[in-house]
Amino acid sequence: MGTTKKTYWKGLEQLKNDPAYIKNADKEFVNLGAEEDPGHSRRDFLKMMGFSVAAVSLAACETPIRKAIPYVNKPVDVDPGIPNYYASTYINGGDYCSIVVKTREGRPIKIEGNSLSSVSKGGTSVPVEASVLSLYDNYRLRGVRIGDKSESWETLDKEVIAKLGEIAAKGGQIRIVSNTILSPSTLAVIEKFKAKYPTAQHVQYDQVSYYGMMKANEASFGTAFIPSYDFSKANVIVSFGADFLGTWLSPIEFARQYAATRHLDEDHREMSRHYQFEANLSLTGANADYRTPVRPSQSGLAVAQLYNLIAAKAGKGMVSGGLEGVANLDKAAEDLWANRGNSLVVSRSNNKSVQILINGINDMLGNYGSTILPNMPVNYRKGNDEAMSSFVSDAEGGKIDGVIFYNCNPVYDHPMGEKIAAAVKNMTLSVATNYTEDETGSAVTYKAPDHHYLESWNDAEPKKNFYSLSQPAITPIFKSRQAQESFMVWAGETNVDYFNYVKENWKNWFYAKSGGTMDFQSWWDKCLYDGVLEPGVADGTSMSFAGDVAAAASAVAARYKADNKGFELVVYESCGVGNGSQANNPLLQELPDPITKVVWDHPITISQRDAAAAGFTNDGESNTHYGALTVGGKTMNVPVLIQPGQMPGTIGIALGYGRTKVGKVAENLGINAYPFLTFSDGSIGLSTFEGVSLVKTETPFQLAQTQTHQTYMGRESVIQESVLSEFKKNPAAGREFPKITKWDEKVDPSTLSLWKGHDYKDHHWGMAIDLNSCTGCGACIVACNVENNVAIVGKDEVIRRREMHWMRIDRYYSSDGKHGDYEAMEKASENPEVVFQPMLCQHCNNAPCETVCPVAATTHSTEGLNQMTYNRCIGTRYCANNCPYKVRRFNWFKYHDNQQFYQSNPAMNTDLGRMVLNPEVTVRSRGVMEKCSFCVQRIQTGKLNAKKERRPMKDGEVITACQASCMTGAILFGDMNDENSAITKLLKIEKDPKRPYGIDKKIGNPRAYRVLEEIGVKPNIFYLTKIRNKEEAKGEA
Amino acid sequence: MMKRSISRFFTRVVPALIVLFSSFSLQAQDIPTDPAVISAGEALFNGNCKTCHRVKQKLVGPALAGVETRVPSVKWIFDWVRNPAKVIASGDEYANKIYTEYNKSQMTAFSNYKDEQILSILAYINAEASKVEAAPAPVAGAAAGGGSSVPSTYLDTILIGMVIILILLVIILALIVNALRKFLNQRELSSEEAEVVNSPITIGSVSRSPGFTFLVIFIVGVVAFKSVIDGLYSIGVQKEYQPKQPIAFSHKIHAGQYEIECKYCHTGAMKGKQANIPSPNICMNCHTQIKQGTTTGTGEIAKIYAAVGFDPDTQLYSGVTKPIEWVRIHNLPDLAYFNHSQHVNVAGVTCQTCHGPVEQMDVVKQYSLLTMGWCIDCHRKTDVNTKGNAYYDKLVELHNSKKAMKVEDIGGLECAKCHY
Secondary structure, three states, rough: OOOOOEEOOOHHHOOOOOOOHHHHHHOOOOOOOOOOOOOOOOHHEEEEEHHHHHHHHHHHHOOOOOOOOOOOOOOOOOOOOOOOOEEEEEEEOEEEEEEEEEEEEOOOEEEEOOOOOOOOOOOOHHHHHHHHHOOOOOOOOOEEEEEOOOHHHHHHHHHHHHHHHHHHHHHOEEEEEEEEOOHHHHHHHHHHHHHOOOOOOEEEEEOOOOOOHHHHHHHOOOOOOOOOOOOOOOOEEEOOOOOOOOOOOOHHHHHHHHHHHHHEEEOOOOOOEEEEEEOOOHHHHHHOOOOEEEOHHHHHHHHHHHHHHHHHHHHOOOOOOOOOOOOOOHHHHHHHHHHHOOOEEEEEOOHHHHHHHHHHHHHOOEEEEOOEEEEEEEEOOOHHHHHHHHHHHHHOOOOOEEEEEEEHHHHHHHHHHHHHHHHHHHHOEEOOOOOOOOOOHHHOOOEEOOOOOHOOOOOEEEOEEEEEEEEOOOOOOOOOOOOOHHHHHHOOOOOOHHHHHHHHHHHHHHHHHHHHOHHHHHHHHHHHHOEEEEOOOOOOOOOOOOHHHHHHHHHHHHHOOOOOOOOEEEEEEEOOOOOOOOOOOOOHHOOOOOOOOEEOOOEEEOOOHHHHHOOOOOOOOOOOEEEEEOOOOEEEEEEEEOOOOOOOOOOEEEEEOOOOOOOOOOOOOOOOOHHOOEOOOOOOOOOEOOOOEEEEEEEEEEEEOOOOOOOOOOOOOOOOEEHHHHHOOOOOOOOOOOOOEEEOOOOHHHOOOOOOEEEOOOOOOOEEEOOOOOOOOOOOHHHHHHHHOOOOHHHHHHHHOOOOOOOOEEEEEEEEOOOOOOHHHHHOOOOEEEEEEEEOOOOOOOOHHHOOOOOOOOOEOOOOEEOHHHHOOOOOOOOHHHOOOOOOEOOOOOOOOHHHHOOOOOHHOOOOOOHOOOOOOOOOOOOEEEEOOHHHHHHHHHHHHHOOOOOOOOOOOOOOOOHHHHHOEEEEEEEEEOOOOHHHHHHHHOOOOOOOOOOOEEEEOEEEOOOOOOOOOOOOOEEEEEEEEEOOOOOOO | OOHHHHHHHHHHHHHHHHHHHHHHHHHHOOOOOOHHHHHHHHHHHHHHHHHOOOOOOOOOOOOOOOOOHHHHHHHHHHHHHHHHHHHOOOOOHHHHHHHOOOOOOOOOOOOOOOHHHHHHHHHHHHHHHHHOOOOOOOOOOOOOOOOOOOOHHHHHHHHHHHHHHHHHHHHHHHHHHHHHHHHHHHOOOOOOHHHHHHOOOOOOHHHHHHHHHHHHHHHHHHHHHHHHHHHHHHHOOOOOOOOOOOOOOOHHHHHHHHHOOHHHHOOOOOOOOOOOOOOOOHHHHOOOOOOEOOOOHHHHHHHHHHHOEOOOOOEEOOOOOOOOOEEEEOOOOOOOOOOOOHEEEEEEHHHHHHHHHHHHHOOOOOOOOOOHHHHHHHHHHHHHHOOOHHHHHHHHHHOOOOOOOOOHHHOOOOHHHOOO
8 A cells, every 4th residue: 555654664674674574574473493493203203103192092091080179168259150359459669559359269360440549540550460460479488587497477576576675775776668658557557666666767768769859849839749640631741751651650540641631533623732852762752742852961951941931931030051952842832831721841850950940830831730739749659868878878887776678679679779788787687578588588687578469458548638448359378477467566566457457547547537427337348349438639728839940940050961972871660560579570571662662671772873883783583782881880781772762872771670589580681770870969860971881792682572573564554643733624634545446446445345244133342442542551461461361481482473462562663754755764763753553353354364264263253253262273373374463373382381481471380370360261272373352251251241130231341351451541342233332432333224233334433444444354443543733744745 | 295295106106006017917817829929939938948848748847838827926937037046045935845846956047038028938838738739740851962863763663674675685685596596407507507506605605705705894894983983082071970979968869859959059050150069068057957867877977077177966166177079070171161150040941951860869970961062952952041131132133033043043153152
């Protein structure tokens, strides 16, 4: 199709037509050399056959006896085969999500969002979805350990209390170190402990610090806090490096708000405009309308410049140090000023002065009270960098006698981790409550493992006056103990019960204030059932901005430089592994990074210009070289990935890797980037401006990257996009309307068919995916993996293109250059536009896979599903070869009960891991094809529930796992036969009066299109066009 | 003053009226005769009472026919059903009499029963008691196992007919041979020819003939082939599988003799995928009192007590439990999804359709083939139970055919109905 206006490419190798890429681009199954030469002879074959015959006949002689063991005393609420759901709360440090846990026979098997929470609003994220597998982590501590010996809780308590007493007697110092604690009851427990041991102090720190922001708010408004943000009210969003859709502060909340501003239809033709100024291409940057690469050393000056541009309009005084010439900044200022009160400026910087300027800008724009809500402070990040630094220096100086690490791992994830590890060795008492023996756990003497959050009672206050409860969804698997109970025991209490303690607290704190008519028990039961309690926020006193912007600007001008020439290092959190606390979770490791599409690896990203200068190349098989990265005098070898969109002169490196004590999955994968974080101006910053260099080494390295897998053989109408100005004129802007040439005329492909088509009398399942709402985060992929028992295959198999994900998110870059102007296209790739497209089985009505299966293992259902029957499949792979969307995945191995995949796929290879498997879905074996089933198990359950209640089905009763996980609501699944369903309304479906239940329904939404419409396979998945809020489209012909 | 009298009216007179009214209605023994109430009572009786009571027959508890005439009052029944312990403890004479009469085994309390529910049970009892003993209907034969076959009487007739025809053919052929030999002997033959013509047909000559050899090899080959194929098809098919169970539980006694409803113990059949093997706490509903079996004495029941940690003498639980490891009889492969509630609840299929006459089995065996062919066969033949189920309304409307709507017609043969 030559009509596309843009050129899309999935990676540099595709754009450059790299020979290695071309060789395999159009192949579904790639032969990557003789890595599997079996060396078997005819004799082996005969031996194997003889053995098989004998085995089969032996097996046939006697059927194994299978036992059925009922409960002795069946719990009233548990019925084998019927799932139970419990509202709870995901808490990992300061990360928060209100969740619903699905359990089967007392085992949590899936996490879904809790729509009753007005904070997370039913959304989940990648780490939340994956956390259910962390519960079954083989590396978890089985019980108490003292030194290297397993001991009992009694022994540990006796020794810890004795030592605490000893320290208290001589007046020694005790510290409790933790990440941000969201739980008011936990904080109360720590207060109890401090009351018993008055020398004890509580130090909170965060892996990625927001301390500079809090200090800026203290300087601006008088109290150190972080406000709530409401992106849904913002017409213009300017972000300086804040990845608020991926990792910044509360991405689940922000992504939903952000997506709300980007919904478009014929009646609503307005959307927000988003500017991003950043060094490495982040998920948020990839979604921005205007993205400008900026060196970190200049970002502070760019903020000052924006301040001046706004101040000029507001008639306020200018500040020093503004940097001219940052692209799009003037335009951003115009838009911000035009949308005063409905705009938002945020920054990732942890520099107090930069944040004061940001506050000043927002104040001038009148955003406080509308998009920024200081009366609703959030508790996600409360870490105090200065307190943590003084803890480290005190510990080093031998001033601290006892330390308790409460579920935190500073030895790994604090820049001064090594010093902490060394200092802890000399202390009288060192305790860690971490549930694995991680880097900190190995450094301390007493390991007092806490429960996993899915085994715990707890509460949380993510925002002021928004409360949330955690309840156990499983009996503790190991001999762990709730850390809060440990604290109470060590504080000298007996008969501790943290559940009762939380309950009493809620009674005293909230029940009394609720003023309701319910008795306490009913009120408590309701809180537990809902999972959240939101009494509402009283309007706080209005705050007035009192920051000293002039002083801040001069501090910025002193720190930031307009003309830095050397390399700069940008440390970031990736969307999957994040801060590394769940690094041992293979679901996260095998999730392709939304931008780089790298799995199981930790490369640094550099720009094409720097790569050319230093001699780095990446080929189509992701072969690269190690680079010697020197930061602050320390040199490490890291693989290098060339990343379009990276600001030249900068190097991006993700946190969360390089863990040394974490378990088999992630041990020694990559390098630890935490030591690269630097302490400046009283807080820990994320970038290094000086002393960074990169030299190519000759050691080759092959990354596992999924981006080039499953391409479309040059058919580029899969992405249909336009800009808002065009959309306003014509809601069908950006659409392609392919025509098929007949002998006499050109016709719409849907009118030509070899087949008679199907009639779906009952349901007609379909899906709509809004490319404007999809941020590309990947939560749907993890949700799909967990729901459908998708095997994790490990790095080697991904390199052989054998990843099993049923769903992938295709990330396309598009060029600036005009179509056919190859020189312009080459240039454009330095800062490309990005489109994300979730790709899964399209459930074609004229499915090409069905017609080629020789054994009818893939067939069509009367409800529009393309069914895959594993027990019938003989593995010819014809279907995958014939699939235009390349969404069928073949089981090259038996991934379960197979020693080879023991490390990468514990969910199918260990007794502990297997508890996470969904009993409703078959675990596939070697040699069969598999693919997205539209969560047919959920459809069947929904239908059965309706039948049992003798009623028709309700819309929304069945949602697929991907839709349930999507925090922006980009995915919508439903019955297209149901006139009142959400999907019918979104797509504006009109039935064909001649054939009301046929497949050819008239789609009235001008944005909706089917991918590869011209081949006439008529999928049941519709995509809505991507619309950017730009003045004019890039690459317009 | 006015106010006070009104409040007095409410506090004293109204309750008195209520008591008067209710006692009036009870003394009138106003037990309903409405068929709807009787059927509601029947459901309650079968679900909860039938394990221990019959209408006309003494079982664990007394026969209930005419119960409301025996006991002091209908209100007494309400109290008794809701909390028998309290009635006994109150020193009620009649209550203590039956308590001692039934070896001090106390009835289970049904504390959440409403008056009208208990009345409906009484209505059912009255209706049953007044019925004339009808001849017991034979237990409904379960639907035939799988495979479509010609009725055996036809088959026999055809076979006998074929055998007769074959015998006639042999006789005719023998006559023809005789006639030909006579004819040939009348002609002049050389000695060699005569020898051939007159050579007798002996067993030896037949068995040595190539035609016979071929025939034997062919038959043996076909039989062997058939039995190999049949053998392969039977791999994993465990029809008639009847393993020994850890406790000699007899369905014949429980489901047959005492007519305990299947779903009383198999609680999941209406709700979910698994019908559930009952947990021993369900056994203990009755076996706290019934300590001796009719055929096995105390031996088998003691095994339940061991599992739940119950001491029958002190009537106390020790807290030490040991799960019972039953041998699983019905084993579907993991790749097949089967849901009991779809069949039992939605379709209204009786348990016996697939499990056979369990109520006649001392030791349960697998009655059906449980092969895919067996499933599909039933889905082809069975009408969808659409009555009173709004889910199917649209499908029934669209099913414009004179034939009844079979499971097959609404996608009952599709792969992803059972395999995913």
